[in-house]
Amino acid sequence: MAAEGSTKAVVTALVANLGIAVTKFVAFALTGSSSMLAEAIHSVADSSNQALLLVGGKRAQRRATSEHPFGYGRERYIYAFIVSIVLFSVGGLFALYEAWHKISDPHAITEWHWVPIVVLLVAIALESVALRTAVKESNAVRGSAGWVQFVRRSKSPELPVILLEDTGALAGLVFALAGVGLALATGNGVWDGIGTAAIGVLLVTIAIVLATEVKSLLIGESASEEHVRAIERAIVAGDGVDAVIHMRTMHLGPDELLVAAKIAIDREDSAIEVAHAINGAEARIRAAVPIARLIYIEPDILRCERPARVVGGDQ
Numbered sequence: 001m002a003a004e005g006s007t008k009a010v011v012t013a014l015v016a017n018l019g020i021a022v023t024k025f026v027a028f029a030l031t032g033s034s035s036m037l038a039e040a041i042h043s044v045a046d047s048s049n050q051a052l053l054l055v056g057g058k059r060a061q062r063r064a065t066s067e068h069p070f071g072y073g074r075e076r077y078i079y080a081f082i083v084s085i086v087l088f089s090v091g092g093l094f095a096l097y098e099a100w101h102k103i104s105d106p107h108a109i110t111e112w113h114w115v116p117i118v119v120l121l122v123a124i125a126l127e128s129v130a131l132r133t134a135v136k137e138s139n140a141v142r143g144s145a146g147w148v149q150f151v152r153r154s155k156s157p158e159l160p161v162i163l164l165e166d167t168g169a170l171a172g173l174v175f176a177l178a179g180v181g182l183a184l185a186t187g188n189g190v191w192d193g194i195g196t197a198a199i200g201v202l203l204v205t206i207a208i209v210l211a212t213e214v215k216s217l218l219i220g221e222s223a224s225e226e227h228v229r230a231i232e233r234a235i236v237a238g239d240g241v242d243a244v245i246h247m248r249t250m251h252l253g254p255d256e257l258l259v260a261a262k263i264a265i266d267r268e269d270s271a272i273e274v275a276h277a278i279n280g281a282e283a284r285i286r287a288a289v290p291i292a293r294l295i296y297i298e299p300d301i302l303r304c305e306r307p308a309r310v311v312g313g314d315q
Contacts, residue, residue, distance in 0.1 A: 008156035012027035014050035034102035038095040047090040073253015080157035088207035095200030102193030131166035156254035223249040234284035240277025
């Protein structure tokens, strides 16, 4: 369900940005506004990013192979990281360069004065629709988490990426509208360059935030606290398991979790009883947390000097 919501948000943003990019390029060709050029390149970068997210989601669905026995779930993280690089370079750095060029050699907008205003207002409307879809799909999966926490803690990269991109796109359009409006009102093209610079700073900031968050996913994040507690309770819920000695979890992808645990068993248990206890624990884990796909459980004898894992505590 979450994956379907992510795809819907990405496709909606892609369609909106492709249409917006064309109109912005037309507006730039007619007016020579640097803000319009920066926004056009911004829309091209966003469209490319959304295409990358769709490709990453598709490639992540491939079956595990002998060469990649843990599957391809992390491809979604890799493509999301590439998105941050594209946003930084193609969007942010280009806008800053164009701003420097415009401020160094300003030219007033002398023709087709109404075109950039109309284009920007239409673009704001379209971006609002795309952002509304992203917010709606995010609300379906973020639960009680705040927006900052959702962006930082989400294991699925697509929705946070689209949320940040669409929010940045709306803010960038407002900057462009302010820059173009002031340039038209004063006849001073420097305002157009200042609006472009604001867009560049905004895109670079969003790209850095995205890269930081996705890097954490690429390194390997543990399960959420809620899932950790659910897994611990499931392990000790059946017969044959005295305690969880220690446990490690890691996301192999947004919907695939690796669980490795050492459990305490009775020293008098036979091999058959131990095997039954492990199998039962695995079944309970999968029932409690369906995304726990790979589970490795090691039995051990609980010794006094090794404290047992307190269920519900910190990992």
